[in-house]
Amino acid sequence: MTMFTYCVRRRVIQIHGKHITRWMVQLSRPFCAQGTASSDLTTTLLKLSADRSFIAPGEDNSQAIRHGRSCVYGPLGEELKKNILEQWWTSVNRSKAQVFGINSLHHGPSDEGLKLVDASAIEQLVNADLSKAEILASLQQLVQHSSSVRTNLLQGALVQCLPSLDLVGRKLPFGIAEAGTCYHISDSSTSGIGRTLEWTEASLVWFCSPRTSSQWLDHWTRQRLKWWRKFALSPSDFSSSDVEEGELLRGASRGVRLTYRFPWGDEALESLWSMGDAELLKAHGNAKTKLQCKDGRKLVVPHVIALRGNVDWGLLAYLFNALQLEKKPLSKQRTHQRKVLKLHPTLAPVKVALDMGRGATVELRQVCEGLLTELLEGNISVWPGYLETPQSLEQLHSKYDEMGVLFSIMISEGTLENGLLLVRSRDTTIRETMHISEVKKYLHKYISANV
Known part of the structure; x- marks a missing residue:
């Protein structure tokens, strides 16, 4: 059944011929006009x-x-x-x-507020061969017996x-x-x-x-x-x-x-x-x-x-509060605007992104999947970047910065040999070497310190 809502404060329906005008109550002001700089942001x-x-x-x-x-x-x-x-x-x-x-319920019996009304019932009333007074009385009765939201x-x-x-x-x-x-x-x-x-x-x-x-x-x-x-x-x-x-x-x-x-x-x-x-x-x-x-x-x-x-x-x-626009030089001739969402560690939707470098694909993926399972079991949200089409490090970092990802981890051939991997911080862009066995503890300590 098709439904629509409208406000029923005092007498809200007037009949002009067979056209219905509804008087609404404005509960939110319009969006403010913006200047050029704020509009760009x-x-x-x-x-x-x-x-x-x-x-x-x-x-x-x-x-x-x-x-x-x-x-x-x-x-x-x-x-x-x-x-x-x-x-x-x-x-x-x-x-x-x-x-x-x-x-509490989203809707229920009430004499005030917004009403859920059957649109087909109103259409039948408007098209019926009734006087204005009869239409108005029927509409008021329909509203009275409808649920409010x-x-x-x-x-x-x-x-x-x-x-x-x-x-x-x-x-x-x-x-x-x-x-x-x-x-x-x-x-x-x-x-x-x-x-x-x-x-x-x-x-x-x-x-x-x-x-x-x-x-x-x-x-x-x-x-x-x-x-x-x-x-x-x-x-x-x-x-x-x-x-x-x-x-x-x-x-x-x-x-x-x-x-x-x-x-x-x-x-x-x-x-x-x-x-x-x-x-x-x-x-x-x-x-x-x-x-x-x-x-x-x-x-x-x-x-x-x-x-x-x-x-x-x-x-x-x-x-808005987390958005940072930073100019990053790529060369003497070119600069790049780094966009990063520095969301609070507790609020950030994704805490860690996992990627792998070139090498023994099957073995590297197994390491990624093992680490992903360990982090998820520790209630740390993970983005499985290793499942996506390979990208350059610059593209990966730009993507994760804009997603607000706290850390990105790169698993490489060296991880297979000695258990070491690279951990990059969103906020500092510094990459540090860490043993795979320390990652979960490090992330928990970082996130809990910011709660």
Whole structure:
């Protein structure tokens, strides 16, 4: 059954003859105009991202990721996204006790938000021999009985607050974390009809005493900014700022944005909101007594601190932050621009690339396969370059630098004779000789030192 989504805030459908106009709510601002230098850098990064399988080729994917939306990621992009989410989850889960993970439904019964509506049912209504009033009444009924898709993860955490209170013995504070896909309608200035867009949100909803909510907002602001900077090559590109009163989220008394300085300007990667107890009470039918907890001698309804992160903006921020353009002389007449993604060792999708030099092909490949198996068993991601068409060292190094590969290893005839191989570092370009038995231990030590 063909489906489409649209927003149903207040009265969203008007009939003019038999043409349907939908009034959309703009939830994201348009992409900022860029100067020449920033435009060149953006073009370079997006081309590299497509060439090296971070995003799938195509203008739609380029436009999606540069607007902070989910796109069709390639294998390396999906791995990078997974690594970011793993580190995010570890950060919020281990920073404080009593943080629980949940997984709420993408859609369900609701009177608000975006609705999933059967397009064929609307077509039948529009083409039916009915009056405007009858069409409008039928459309409203169709919308009313359709499922909603989530526009954020807050609601799922608010619903789970009550059973979680029993789990923690009604003691504050505690948190509920979740990551998943959310949806919204884009604004279209030409046709008046927006497109359904999606992005990956990472959410932590922190339930605390009303008297400590301000301190907790400050705490999580510091903690989250420190986390974003931890994996950055240039930490100063990440910053925080208070949200002005006129831009506060509905129901919030205070807000903070964590932003990244892109070539075209700042974009919010994460927002933190002090929500009070209004939204929590609303989610539970204003049943105040069911939500009360002990705060000293008082009974209080928990206050909510909501953290909402856009993982797709975060992924793009780390790609921009890691991109280095270095001029490398090839000869007196020619220079080469070395493009390298100096992604943090923990986030880099591929840690090691294995290649082999000329020589006894069968024996060298057996050594490569043995080392590859050993590294994979040690949870070190490996690129099997020895299976590809042979390339020059310069071509291999350029490729791996653009993929963000931490180390490339060359196995040669010498490895067969004495167990020695060459290990090249992405960041220093220095090649050093190492015994094959030391490689796994060396890589583990290097990666763990940067966690």
